[in-house]
Structures are given as C-alpha cells and as structure tokens.
Amino acid sequence: MTIAVQPTASHFINGAYVEGGSEDLPVVFPATGEVVATLKLADEALVDQAIAAAKAAQPAWAALSGVERGRILRRAAEIMRERNRELSELETIDTGKPLQETLIADAASGADALEYFGGLAATLGGEHIQLGADFAYTRREALGVCVGIGAWNYPIQIASWKAAPALACGNTMVFKPSETTPLSALKLAEILIEAGAPAGVFNVVQGAGAVGARLVTHPDVAKVSLTGSVPTGRKVYAAAAEGLRHVTMELGGKSPLVIFDDANVENAVSAAINGNFYSSGQICSNGTRVFVQKGIKEAFLTRLAERLKGVNMGDPRDEAVNFGPMVSERQVQIVEGYIAKGLAEGARLVAGGQRREGAGFWMEPTVFADVTDTMTIAEEEIFGPVMSVLDFDTEEEVIARANATDFGLAAGVFTNNLARAHRVVAQFKAGTTWINTYNLTPVEVPFGGSKMSGVGRENGRAAIEHYSELKTVYVAMGDTEAPF
Numbered sequence: 001m002t003i004a005v006q007p008t009a010s011h012f013i014n015g016a017y018v019e020g021g022s023e024d025l026p027v028v029f030p031a032t033g034e035v036v037a038t039l040k041l042a043d044e045a046l047v048d049q050a051i052a053a054a055k056a057a058q059p060a061w062a063a064l065s066g067v068e069r070g071r072i073l074r075r076a077a078e079i080m081r082e083r084n085r086e087l088s089e090l091e092t093i094d095t096g097k098p099l100q101e102t103l104i105a106d107a108a109s110g111a112d113a114l115e116y117f118g119g120l121a122a123t124l125g126g127e128h129i130q131l132g133a134d135f136a137y138t139r140r141e142a143l144g145v146c147v148g149i150g151a152w153n154y155p156i157q158i159a160s161w162k163a164a165p166a167l168a169c170g171n172t173m174v175f176k177p178s179e180t181t182p183l184s185a186l187k188l189a190e191i192l193i194e195a196g197a198p199a200g201v202f203n204v205v206q207g208a209g210a211v212g213a214r215l216v217t218h219p220d221v222a223k224v225s226l227t228g229s230v231p232t233g234r235k236v237y238a239a240a241a242e243g244l245r246h247v248t249m250e251l252g253g254k255s256p257l258v259i260f261d262d263a264n265v266e267n268a269v270s271a272a273i274n275g276n277f278y279s280s281g282q283i284c285s286n287g288t289r290v291f292v293q294k295g296i297k298e299a300f301l302t303r304l305a306e307r308l309k310g311v312n313m314g315d316p317r318d319e320a321v322n323f324g325p326m327v328s329e330r331q332v333q334i335v336e337g338y339i340a341k342g343l344a345e346g347a348r349l350v351a352g353g354q355r356r357e358g359a360g361f362w363m364e365p366t367v368f369a370d371v372t373d374t375m376t377i378a379e380e381e382i383f384g385p386v387m388s389v390l391d392f393d394t395e396e397e398v399i400a401r402a403n404a405t406d407f408g409l410a411a412g413v414f415t416n417n418l419a420r421a422h423r424v425v426a427q428f429k430a431g432t433t434w435i436n437t438y439n440l441t442p443v444e445v446p447f448g449g450s451k452m453s454g455v456g457r458e459n460g461r462a463a464i465e466h467y468s469e470l471k472t473v474y475v476a477m478g479d480t481e482a483p484f
Contacts, residue, residue, distance in 0.1 A: 003089045005183070010039035010206050011046055012189035014053035015199025020046045025179060025206055030096030030325040031316055031360045039182055042205040047174075047214045050203040054145045054172035055220050057200030062142045062170030066122035069168060073118030076195035080111040080160075080188075087187060089317070091156060094181045096325040096361065097279055098316040110160030110188065112443045113459070117164035124169065124464060126471075133478060139471040142170030143246055144222035146467065147215045149236065150185065151227040152178035152327050153282045159185040161443075162225045163192070163202055165463040171223070172201045176215060179208045180327055216240050223467065226250070227284075229381075230407075230452050237455070248456035248466050250284070250448055252381045253409030256402035257287030257438060258424065260395075261295035263414035264436075268292075269303050271412065271438035272387060277311075277365045278439065280326050281335075281385035285410040285447075287438055289371075289378055290389045291398050297391045301350060301369055308351050311365055326361045326384060335363050335384035342368050342377040347388070373401055381407070395420065403429040409449035412438045431457070 005027070009017035021040035029036045042050075061069070080087065087107035092099045097106075126138030148162035159175055166173045177185040185204045192202045205211060216224045216239045223246040226236045233251040240247045257275055259268045275287035292300045316324035326332050332355060339353050352366035363385055371378050371388040378388050392398040402411060411428040414436055415421050425433040431449040434440065441447050446460035456466045 003086055003093075005090065005093055006037040007039065007183060007186050010182075011042055011050070012186050012204040013046070013050045014057075014203065015193050017186075018046065018049075021206070025182060027094065027183060028328070029093050030327050033329070033359050033361065036093060037183070039206050041179070042207045042211050044214060047205055047207070047211055047218070050174045050205045051145060051215070051218050051220050053200035053203055054174050057198055058142070058144055058170075058172040061167075061172055061198060061201050064170075066124055066168070069170065070118040070121030072192070072196040073114045073121065073164060073167060076191050076197070077111040077114035077118060079191045079195055080107050080114065083191075084108055084111075087156060087184060090187065091184050092316050094155060094183045095152065096316055096327055098321045098324045100319050100322055101279065103319075106154060106157050107184075109154075109157045109443070113160045113164040116443045117168040117463075120461065120464065121168040124468070134474070134476050136472060136474045139473065140169070140464075140468045141471055142468060144171060145220055146171045146173045146223040146225065147218075147221050148173055148175040149212055149215070149224070149226045149228065150175065150177045151284075152180040153279055153284075155181040156184035156188055158227050159188050161458050163188065165458075165467045166223075166225075167197070167201060169464060169468040171467055174203045174205060174215060176205055176207055176212055179206065182206045212236065213239060216245070217242065219243065221245060223247070225466075233454070246466065248448075248458065249454045250458055251409070251452065251454045252284050252383070253286070253407045253449060253453050254289060254379065254381050254405050255285060255287045255407070255410040255412075255430065256289045256291055256428075257412045258291045258398050258402060258414070259293065259296070259300065260413070260415040260417070260420070261293045262416045263296070264416065265296060265299055265303055267436060268414040269300065269307055271414065272304065273307060275412070275438040276387040277323065277385050280324055280363070282327060282331070282383055283439065285432060285439055285441075287410065287412050288382065288386065288388060289402070290387055291392050291402060292389055293398075294391045294393060297389070301367075301389065304367060305351055308365055308367070313356070313362065313364075323365065326363055329361055331384060332361045332363055335382060335386060338377055338380070338382045338384070338386060339366060342371070342375065342386070342388075345375045345377075347371045347375055347377060352385070373404065379405070395424065399424060399427045403427070406452040407449070408451035409453035410434075
C-alpha cells in the first residue's frame with residue numbers, strides 16, 4: 001500500500017487547499033503508533049474565512065435547480081466509487097480499521113449518500129392548498145450555512161452523510177473532522193470540486209474543541225449537525241441554542257440486543273459479533289447489552305467463543321485481517337478501565353480482556369457474561385470491543401430492562417416469532433431498531449436516536465426536513481376586507 005498520506009494542505013476553503021494555523025496536528029497510524037502526517041489546527045481567522053466562503057457561495061448554489069445540484073452530487077458519487085480503493089486505504093491508515101472493512105463500509109457508504117440525495121434534489125418542493133377561491137402554497141427553502149462536526153470512527157461516511165442532504169437542499173457547509181482522523185474529509189472536498197460544485201459550497205477546517213465552539217456559535221451559521229458523544233452533544237446543543245440554530249445530534253448509546261430462545265443462534269451470534277466487534281467496537285449504535293434468554297444462554301456463549309477463534313488481528317492494511325487496532329492510546333486506556341471495573345464488580349470474563357503487547361493501540365475482543373443491569377459496563381458507553389451478556393426470563397421483563405437507560409439510539413431483537421418481533425420493537429425506546437439483524441444502515445432509511453442519544457434524523461427523506469424549512473405563501477384571489 002503506497003498512497004500519499006500527507007495532504008496538500010491542512011484545510012480546504014473556497015475551492016482550494018489552504019495552509020494556516022500554528023499548532024501542529026499529528027496524524028497517527030493506530031496499528032503502529034507512528035506519526036504518518038502532520039497538519040495544522042485552524043485559527044479563528046481560518047474559521048471565519050471558511051464561513052465567509054460558504055456564505056458567499058450559498059445564494060448562487062441555492063438558485064441552481066435541483067436537477068443541477070443533483071447532477072453534481074451524483075457525479076461526486078461516481079468519482080468516489082472510482083477511487084474507492086485509494087480512499088479506503090487512506091481511511092485505514094487514519095482510523096486503523098481493517099481494509100477488509102473500509103473497502104465496503106466507508107467511502108462506499110458516502111458515495112451512496114451522495115447518489116441518493118443527488119437523486120432527491122430535483123424532487124424537493126412544497127404543496128398546494130386550496131382555500132375556496134383563495135389558495136396557499138409552501139416553498140421548501142435552504143437554511144443557509146451549515147456546520148458539520150464529524151466523529152473519528154467513520155470519517156468520510158459521516159462527512160458525506162452530512163454534506164449530501166445539506167447540499168441537495170441548497171445549503172453550503174463548513175465541515176470539521178475529528179482531530180483524530182482529519183484526512184479523508186479533505187478528499188471529499190476535492191471530489192466535490194472536481195464534480196462541478198462551485199468554490200465555497202463545501203469547506204473543511206481542522207480543529208479540536210475551540211474550533212468547534214467558534215463554528216457553532218458563529219452568527220452566520222444557520223444549522224449545526226454533530227456526530228459525537230453525549231457530553232460533547234450537550235455542549236454543542238447549548239451553544240447552538242444561543243442563536244436558535246437548527247440542530248441535528250447523532251450521539252452515543254448503550255443499545256440492547258435481545259435474543260429469545262427461539263432465535264437462530266448462529267445468526268444471533270453473527271449479529272452480536274457485528275454489533276460489538278466491527279470497527280473494534282467503535283460504533284455508536286453497537287448492541288453492547290446482549291440480553292440472551294436463559295434457555296439458550298450457554299449455547300450462545302459456547303458458539304460465540306468458537307466464532308471468536310476466527311479473529312485475525314493484524315496489520316489492517318492486509319485484506320485478510322478482520323480485526324484492527326483501536327483509534328488511539330486514550331481509547332485503549334478507557335477500555336482497559338472498563339474491563340477492570342467489570343472484573344471488580346463481579347462480571348465473568350469469558351473471552352479477551354487483554355491489551356496486545358507492542359506498538360499500536362490493540363485490545364482483544366472481550367466478552368463478559370453474568371452481567372447485571374447495575375454494573376458499570378452495562379450502564380456506560382465504552383466505545384470499544386467489550387460485549388456484556390445478560391440473561392432474562394420473560395418478554396415483559398427484558399423490555400423493561402432494555403429500556404432502563406438514558407440512551408435510546410438503537411435496539412435489536414432476534415426471534416422466529418414475527419408477531420413477538422414486531423411487538424418488541426414497537427416497545428423499544430430507541431430511534432433505530434432491527435429484527436433478526438443488526439447495525440445495517442442503508443442511506444434510504446432514517447437513522448438517529450431518542451432520549452440522550454440524539455435529536456433529528458440522518459439519511460432517508462427525513463433528513464431533508466432537517467436541512468430545509470418551509471415558507472408558507474397565502475394567495476388572495478379577491479378583495480381584502482377590514483372592519484373599518
């Protein structure tokens with residue numbers, strides 16, 4: 001794998017790469033801990049420059065027809081697919097995720113979003129309402145300048161999921177990637193320009209909390225979309241509320257995966273593996289509380305242990321590898337802390353639990369059994385490869401326990417009783433649910449959470465509502481009367 005990791009410059013503003021800022025931002029390859037590139041954090045002037053570029057570009061972009069905007073987004077999707085290999089290799093170096101995964105789940109998903117919303121762009125409109133002789137109609141209009149703030153687990157996917165509906169609706173965007181994974185959003189900016197997007201329509205600035213704070217409080221920003229943790233979400237929501245800005249929040253979770261006695265055990269184990277160990281467990285919607293009905297608990301654990309023998313942990317650039325490192329040293333230490341708490345509070349460690357010695361940020365896939373609802377590992381989001389297996393007796397019991405959390409991002413159920421499956425998902429207090437599968441998020445389907453897990457929805461037609469607003473126009477066809 002020989003790709004250029006060091007970008008042309010740190011930021012992308014008004015259609016071109018821009019260097020600036022004084023503080024270094026090192027890019028670390030998680031498999032080795034090696035610094036593979038060095039960027040600069042944006043300063044206030046660069047943030048203001050990016051917002052000014054987006055503000056200047058927005059009226060002309062919105063004035064284009066939906067067909068024209070959509071054509072550009074669909075062309076960007078084509079380019080992204082043509083470069084999927086290069087983008088996947090870059091994402092693997094930036095995140096540590098196995099190339100086996102990034103080749104199918106990252107830029108490919110971003111391309112799907114650009115294509116989907118590119119197709120929707122020409123269909124966006126309002127409605128006609130007849131009022132006797134008079135009538136009214138609604139216009140769907142862009143919000144203006146949108147800010148996107150990304151997370152480090154799916155950098156180019158998240159950038160695309162936010163940019164695609166925003167741009168389809170006629171908005172422009174300033175996007176801030178996570179400071180941990182700053183590289184691939186720059187490639188999306190390049191691709192959009194190549195596809196025909198005018199300069200300033202999509203801009204990228206690098207930064208940490210200070211840059212994010214300036215973006216979300218800038219008076220020229222109309223909308224903020226964040227993917228991140230609940231603590232970060234609280235801060236961003238409060239800051240955005242000061243200016244009554246539109247907000248979408250896709251935050252964390254402690255999601256339940258409920259497996260009944262009559263479930264297909266092999267499929268349930270597959271879902272538990274995907275919902276806990278894909279991306280080394282660093283997925284917000286992961287089903288980390290695995291409730292297994294007592295009749296199949298031991299069969300489930302036995303088969304899970306057998307399947308874990310298939311873990312191939314190694315250099316994520318090798319396509320045969322199916323389990324990579326965590327994103328950073330800090331993230332490994334957080335996971336180690338939770339494993340220690342699980343052991344101290346009496347959970348039974350049945351697999352993993354150890355950090356791999358040597359360079360890089362490696363943690364084994366870890367499974368705890370005999371977990372109870374009040375253990376720390378069952379209550380707090382770990383964001384690492386740690387599965388908690390809990391057992392239950394009855395449907396009524398497990399629904400109450402599954403919902404007994406402040407989070408509400410996702411939930412899943414495995415059963416061959418379809419009446420029960422639909423009955424259970426109807427009672428889950430979560431925004432995104434699955435029956436007999438887990439963690440599939442096609443762009444056609446709305447994705448998001450309830451309770452502390454978020455506000456609003458990404459993807460699907462529902463996203464259009466969060467990147468546009470309706471203007472009502474009343475049309476009188478006769479005289480206007482007044483009392484005097």
